[in-house]
Amino acid sequence: MAVLPSLATVADLAATLGRTFTPEQEAQAQALLDQASSIVRAYVRLDITRATTTDTFPMRRSDRQHLGAPFDHARHGQVTLPQRPVEEVATVKVNGTVTHDWWVEQNELFLRSVPWLGPPGAHQAPRVEVTYTHGWSPVPGDIQAIVLQAANRVIVNPSGIRSETVGGVSTTYLIPATGENLGVLLSRTEMRVLDRYRRTASSVRLRSV
Numbered sequence: 001m002a003v004l005p006s007l008a009t010v011a012d013l014a015a016t017l018g019r020t021f022t023p024e025q026e027a028q029a030q031a032l033l034d035q036a037s038s039i040v041r042a043y044v045r046l047d048i049t050r051a052t053t054t055d056t057f058p059m060r061r062s063d064r065q066h067l068g069a070p071f072d073h074a075r076h077g078q079v080t081l082p083q084r085p086v087e088e089v090a091t092v093k094v095n096g097t098v099t100h101d102w103w104v105e106q107n108e109l110f111l112r113s114v115p116w117l118g119p120p121g122a123h124q125a126p127r128v129e130v131t132y133t134h135g136w137s138p139v140p141g142d143i144q145a146i147v148l149q150a151a152n153r154v155i156v157n158p159s160g161i162r163s164e165t166v167g168g169v170s171t172t173y174l175i176p177a178t179g180e181n182l183g184v185l186l187s188r189t190e191m192r193v194l195d196r197y198r199r200t201a202s203s204v205r206l207r208s209v
Contacts, residue, residue: 004047006033007040007139008147016148017155029151036150036184040143043186045199047083050137052090055082058125059094062110077111077126082199083134093129142193150184 010029014021021029041048062078077094084107092102094114101112114126138144186194 002051004037004041004051005049006030006147007037007048008033008144008151012144013148013151013155016152029155032151032154032184033147036147039150039184039186040147040194043191044194044197045082046197047135048139048143048197050087050133050135051083052131052133053083054129054131056127056129059111059114059128060125077114077128079109079111079128079130081107081109081130081132081134083107083132084199085136086132086134088133090131090133091129092131094126096127096129140197143197146186146190146193149190150186154183 010021010026010033013029013033057079059077059079062076081089081104086104086107089102089104089109092099092109092111094111099111099114103110109128109130111128
């Protein structure tokens with residue numbers, strides 16, 4: 001599986017902080033951005049960045065009525081594409097055979113009636129292989145901002161200290177008012193922002209290419 005790029009760059013982080021990184025600091029910043037990006041992706045259950053993926057899914061029967069759909073048929077198949085937004089579907093194969101009898105609504109792929117297998121495989125749903133392009137380009141600004149904030153928390157306050165006094169000088173560090181040391185983890189506010197992107201249900205994926 002390809003390694004996904006971080007959702008913000010070291011240059012973005014340097015600009016946010018208004019500073020120039022040394023080579024060692026650049027390496028640390030990249031590691032923190034990678035960690036924050038992984039945490040954000042895990043929370044929203046999406047790759048987020050634009051990419052083209054080929055996956056295979058078991059088709060399920062759909063009883064949804066599609067008035068005015070390209071293929072108005074009482075019995076058709078359906079597959080939920082897990083990555084979104086879906087930008088383009090390139091090819092669809094059912095049990096290894098290319099088909100053009102399909103249409104897409106948001107991240108739902110519908111296929112004109114496809115016969116289920118007869119005995120002895122009667123209980124096996126057809127396998128649908130889909131090659132599709134998904135994700136955002138560029139990364140949405142609010143997602144990028146959260147990744148930068150998470151990385152910045154560690155750079156600004158690597159020890160997780162809220163305040164300290166040295167030589168009569170008191171310093172207060174920028175961490176949540178609760179005193180919780182989040183590091184690159186997400187705050188409740190950040191989670192609420194990301195909830196608009198979060199995928200709440202997932203499709204069964206048989207394999208990835």
